[in-house]
Amino acid sequence: MTGETTHATRGNHVVPPERAEQGFRTIGEITTDNPVVVCRGVNVHYGDKHAIRDVSLDIAHNEVIAMIGPSGCGKSTFLRCINRLNDTIPTARVSGSIALDGRDIYDKQQDVVQLRARVGMVFQKPNPFPKTVYENVAYGPRIHGLAADRTELDEIVQTSLLRAGLWEEVKDRLESPGTALSGGQQQRLCIARTIAVSPEVILMDEPCSALDPIATARIEDLIDELRRNYAICIVTHSMQQAARVSQRTAYFHLGDLIEVGSTDQIFTNPRHKLTEDYITGRFG
Amino acid sequence: MSEQSASGALKPGQKNRQRVEAGLRRRYRAEARFRAYGIAAVALGLSFVAMLFVSIVSTGWTIFRQAYVLLEISYDADTFDPEGTGDPEVIGSGDFSAPIKASMRELFPDVEARAERRMLYGLVSDGAQFELRKRLMAGPEAVGSRETLWVLADDRVDQLLKGKIGRDQPADLRGLSDEEVAWIDRLEQAGQLELRFNRSFFTQGDSREPEQAGIWGALVGSALTLLVTLVLSFPIGVAAAVYLEEFAAKNRLTDFIEVNINNLAAVPSIVFGLLGLAVFIQLFGLPRSAPLVGGLVLTLMTLPTIIIASRAALKGVPPSIREAALGMGASQVQMVMHHVLPLAMPGMLTGAIIGMARALGESAPLLMIGMVAFIVDVPGALTDPSTALPVQVYLWADSPERAFLERTSGAILVLLAFLLVMNLAAVILRQKFERRW
Numbered sequence: 001m002t003g004e005t006t007h008a009t010r011g012n013h014v015v016p017p018e019r020a021e022q023g024f025r026t027i028g029e030i031t032t033d034n035p036v037v038v039c040r041g042v043n044v045h046y047g048d049k050h051a052i053r054d055v056s057l058d059i060a061h062n063e064v065i066a067m068i069g070p071s072g073c074g075k076s077t078f079l080r081c082i083n084r085l086n087d088t089i090p091t092a093r094v095s096g097s098i099a100l101d102g103r104d105i106y107d108k109q110q111d112v113v114q115l116r117a118r119v120g121m122v123f124q125k126p127n128p129f130p131k132t133v134y135e136n137v138a139y140g141p142r143i144h145g146l147a148a149d150r151t152e153l154d155e156i157v158q159t160s161l162l163r164a165g166l167w168e169e170v171k172d173r174l175e176s177p178g179t180a181l182s183g184g185q186q187q188r189l190c191i192a193r194t195i196a197v198s199p200e201v202i203l204m205d206e207p208c209s210a211l212d213p214i215a216t217a218r219i220e221d222l223i224d225e226l227r228r229n230y231a232i233c234i235v236t237h238s239m240q241q242a243a244r245v246s247q248r249t250a251y252f253h254l255g256d257l258i259e260v261g262s263t264d265q266i267f268t269n270p271r272h273k274l275t276e277d278y279i280t281g282r283f284g
Numbered sequence: 285m286s287e288q289s290a291s292g293a294l295k296p297g298q299k300n301r302q303r304v305e306a307g308l309r310r311r312y313r314a315e316a317r318f319r320a321y322g323i324a325a326v327a328l329g330l331s332f333v334a335m336l337f338v339s340i341v342s343t344g345w346t347i348f349r350q351a352y353v354l355l356e357i358s359y360d361a362d363t364f365d366p367e368g369t370g371d372p373e374v375i376g377s378g379d380f381s382a383p384i385k386a387s388m389r390e391l392f393p394d395v396e397a398r399a400e401r402r403m404l405y406g407l408v409s410d411g412a413q414f415e416l417r418k419r420l421m422a423g424p425e426a427v428g429s430r431e432t433l434w435v436l437a438d439d440r441v442d443q444l445l446k447g448k449i450g451r452d453q454p455a456d457l458r459g460l461s462d463e464e465v466a467w468i469d470r471l472e473q474a475g476q477l478e479l480r481f482n483r484s485f486f487t488q489g490d491s492r493e494p495e496q497a498g499i500w501g502a503l504v505g506s507a508l509t510l511l512v513t514l515v516l517s518f519p520i521g522v523a524a525a526v527y528l529e530e531f532a533a534k535n536r537l538t539d540f541i542e543v544n545i546n547n548l549a550a551v552p553s554i555v556f557g558l559l560g561l562a563v564f565i566q567l568f569g570l571p572r573s574a575p576l577v578g579g580l581v582l583t584l585m586t587l588p589t590i591i592i593a594s595r596a597a598l599k600g601v602p603p604s605i606r607e608a609a610l611g612m613g614a615s616q617v618q619m620v621m622h623h624v625l626p627l628a629m630p631g632m633l634t635g636a637i638i639g640m641a642r643a644l645g646e647s648a649p650l651l652m653i654g655m656v657a658f659i660v661d662v663p664g665a666l667t668d669p670s671t672a673l674p675v676q677v678y679l680w681a682d683s684p685e686r687a688f689l690e691r692t693s694g695a696i697l698v699l700l701a702f703l704l705v706m707n708l709a710a711v712i713l714r715q716k717f718e719r720r721w
Contacts, residue, residue, distance in 0.1 A: 083611065085607065085610060085611060088606075088607075088610060090533075090534055113613050113614070113615050114613070115613075116610065116611060116612065116613035117612075117613035120611065120612075121607075121611035123604060123607060123608065123611070125604055127602075127604035127605060127607065127608040128608075129605065129608060129609070129623060130605075130626075130627065139612060139614075139622075140612045140613065143612070143613065143614055143618055143622075144613060190608070193612065194611075194612070197612070197613065
């Protein structure tokens, strides 16, 4: 709970009183015992558009937290705040505080390159670099100088591919282009690439939406295994997937974090009307 | 669909089908018409290209051969080195037209009148004596010996042999008197006059005499100019494009710069020539007619093209690759250098080659900086006076001698070949860089 002291004051007014009156208030426990990332009162504006409003949420070690909600609800935007990828959008403005291991990542002292080495990201569409399989995985360690020599680099590449469950399939064609793999393999390559720099948090933005059910199942198994070492934050449109892979679920609606809770509770006993409508398929 | 629902929905469905059918023929007609327009446009374009090539090639292809006369040359010691010193200066100052004249007199002993003899000597090019001088200077020990040698014939002889001057034309139109034609026929029958490979066209600089005029000087001038252009415009253009596209803040200033670059691309090229004259020559004092200045001017002209094409290429790199790189913790520069630039390279090369092709064909700005001068020597350095291929075409097209018509077409052929080689190099380079994602 290192970060809590500095953010405690903000934590008190998670929802402004006028919005609380309208019923916008995060229901459920936003804090956890063992947080890696602590978000308090995060707001994102794209120009005039208020994309996320006062979102506060903890992301814990060794846990998969799923973000669900209808399209345009701000879950991807929230995810992209955690590795400051929103910085690349000129009109985006982020306020509030997000702390990684107790240090505000939007602090001027925080180096964004270092942050992204600690918070990895897997994207919706598999996007391996147009380089060889080996180079794809070796890229991160190389730019961050994680390997002292070639043998060490080889080792990192192999371990990463092993943990991404891809080693057996590609060990004979490490020198073939990463873009020549199948969609599911490409996505696992992207995961291997991400874990090659040993991040603390892995953000996944609908990692299976471009994949077939079999490839999806493999990725989901992988996510479950990766949980042992990383905190994983996954955005998904599939409620079944959220139910299968996550321990906690956060429901977003039009920029508001409506409800957070254990996945079991959210899917069996949602407390907010909007959550219930969404998971029972009344809209979304 | 079950039978019931099909029969139930029959009426409105049939109505729609009839409507679609009624419109169908009109749609197909419109399509056929559109295709016909397209084919007509392509055919029109192709026919003009074909006309261009036919006209240039048909007048220009004879340039590869040139009339040469076989002469028995004796390097008399009396003429070239009376005191036997072996000093190149003495040898070089000898009268090299004498052995040629002597040889012609030997061939035509019946020609005795002075005026006729002068006409006879005129069948051999003035360039022949320079050729002899060069040979003798290279090997001074040949003084006193004899050799048979193919020497350049006059351009009129050449044109007659190639059939470009009609034998049945009146003598004053032909530029050759009846006697001259008769001599030419005698020489040809004796096997001492024939069309041989035109070496001098591909190795010499410009000349007042068409038979001696070569394209090599202009070719080297163009190559040097383009070298300067490429070396300057590609790195500067790419750097500017990368900065504007990837690093510069998007604000009024960058918008203003972008508008100005786009406008610069549309500025008439002669204006760049004026700018080059005022800045590079007047202000910086660089030499006139130099490929260096030509290259600088063409760089100014080419830069906007390269910048615009490079920016388009950078914009075309999928954002997913950028996000992947940034998400891995690559810095902005690493993202650009490792991922964006390699992917944009083929497009940038295309832009560069389009710019270079335009620069190669440009003559107007070069006129302003003096590259239109009559220059005989082949340039050996960036500051040597020089001309360029399109300017050479323009100069020859302007010359009255009939043989220059052939040279003009020949020069255009060389220009096109140069362009082809350049484009080929670009295609090969592009394939090397091309990657799929």
